[in-house]
Amino acid sequence: MTDAATLKERVCRAIDAHRDEIIAIGEDIRVHPELGFKEFRTAKIVSEQMTKLGIPHETGLAITGVKGKLRGARSQATIAYLGELDSVLVRDHPDADPETGAAHACGHNAQIANLIGLAYGLVESGVMAQLDGDVVLMAVPAEEYVEVEYRLQLRREGKIEFLGGKPELIRLGAFDDVQITMMTHQSSRQEGGKFSVAGPSNGCIVKLIRYEGRAAHAGGAPHQGINALKAAMIGLQAIDANRETFKDEDHIRVHPIITKGGDLVNVIPADVRIETYVRGANIEAILAAAKKVDRSLKAGAMALGATLHLTTMPGYLPRLVAPRLAEVYKRNAIALVGEEEWWDPSFGAGSTDMGDVSHIMPAIEAQARGATGTGHGADYQITDPEIAYVAPAKVAAMTIIDLLMNGATEARAVLEEYEPPMSKESYLEFMRNLAQEITWQAAED
Ligand SMILES: [Zn+2]
Ligand SMILES: [Zn+2]
Known part of the structure; x- marks a missing residue:
């Protein structure tokens, strides 16, 4: 049995060996932004990289989603790592698509680089053979809840039921074989350290x-x-x-x-x-x-x-935090970047469909401060490619090693300690009951 430190060193070395390719993927997507449920080019990049690495995967989930799976020595638990495919729309952003106005002003392009970086690390280091669980690598569409009219049209055509990517993937069963979910979002805040786990949100x-x-x-x-x-x-x-x-x-x-x-x-x-x-x-x-x-x-x-x-x-749904999972992540982030670069964030008044995932299983949305400027603003830029594109893949890989080695003991402890407030079924029922159309007129006197 190889110890955790050796496995982590191996996986980080494999990621570093592909540093230039990982950064190139993040930068390429940055200048080719696509809005939610239209991320065909971005999804193709993910699929091509998975094919190159020999990762069996499905495409076209919730229109553009891609899901690959890496098998461990035994399947005691399954961890999913996500990358969001979509951009926002900021017409006056210097890198905005001149036709659509789409721009990566929320840093999701870095998430896809993180996802591919993690894939390189786990595959090329050979660590999966030392782990007692599986890893799902999933590129997910449409985190930004925008172009509502367009998505309602997709709904009428029966192409989607829910207007966000993760709720739709939950409905389609893409999370059915997953027990724990993680992802990393970029942060452009001025203060604090380079890594954190986002707190609860609206x-x-x-x-x-x-x-x-x-x-x-x-x-x-x-x-x-x-x-x-x-x-x-x-x-x-x-x-x-x-x-x-x-x-x-x-x-x-x-x-x-x-x-x-x-x-x-x-x-x-x-x-x-x-x-x-x-x-x-x-x-x-x-x-x-x-x-x-x-x-x-x-x-x-x-x-x-x-x-x-x-x-x-x-x-x-509001984002909930799985405390034990956050602790494992924190330990590994500190091991990589040092205690002074850790940041404990407070409540987030925005919303994300990671909240939905966190209602049915332990989940964390980590944050890496690789950007500057205003989120969803014209001055948003990736300014630290190492922290934006490369380092999150390493912390994710190290966290996965801790969760899945030694009979996936840590993953099972995370599951033991987290009581999700909803099952998939009760979640879908709750969501469906919210959808409502009324026509209202005051009664005549
Ligand atoms: Zn956003
Ligand atoms: Zn975002």
Whole structure:
């Protein structure tokens, strides 16, 4: 039996041997950004690399997902390591795709480099033969919950059911053989060390709102119209009036945008559209806030006599942290970069579908500070290729070694200590119950 230190040294050496290729993959994807459920080029890179390494894999999962599997000497536990394929849309980013406006301003390109780096490390070092569990390497689509209309169309066509990649992969059974999940997201925060495990986060649900009024001449006959824009304005003000009822500890965020405000300036607006998330730190708080949002939106329709068409879609669940898994990761990150480069993050008010995974199994979203600038902003850049592309693969490999050697004792202890709040079935049921479409009009007096 080879000891852990020797295995870790071997795997890190194998990753270093492919350092240039790993960085080249991260940089190539950086300048070829693709939005969620459209990441065909990026997925192809993953598939080609897996083929090169002789890793059996499936493609086209949830449209673009790729899932490979490495077998250990025995199958006592299965750990998945994920890389998100998608970019965001920031048109004025210097590396934005001139046609689509897509840009890797969330650093997901580094995640794919991490995933391939880990594959190189585990395969070429031969460590899998020393481990008592399997490793799933999965490139996942559509973490960013964007282009909602487009995804609703995919849903109507039966191509997806859920609008995010991981919920969709859970539904399709891609996580059925997985017991523990890890990934690494880039961080561009100014303070603190180079590595961390992200803390708990907000979850969210998503609302698409359409106020239907009646068009009429805005100058000559406004009394014949029903002004959907005024209805929308009252709806939004009523949401704001509710903000003082949100409790600080629930971290509620409601941030609507009007995506259509009218058609012509001399016509009373008859079709006004709004999109919003309702975010919060726990499911109960999200649902309670969503109820107030719905009530507020109805108030707008009521005041003007407009009709409210309200579509609610499940978003992402709050992210939970598996403490023992986080500890194993922390130990290995410190071993690689030193105690002073470790950072304990606080609550995250954004949302991710890693939250969904964390509701059905122990999961961590590690963070590596390889970027600078504003997340989702035009100044976001990968500035430390070593920490962004290469080092996360090493920490992941070292963590996997600790989890899966010696009969996968540590992986089993992680599983023992973590009680997931949902099963796959209860998760899917919860998500399906959230999806709802209503049409609402005030009753006539
Ligand atoms: Zn993002
Ligand atoms: Zn992201």
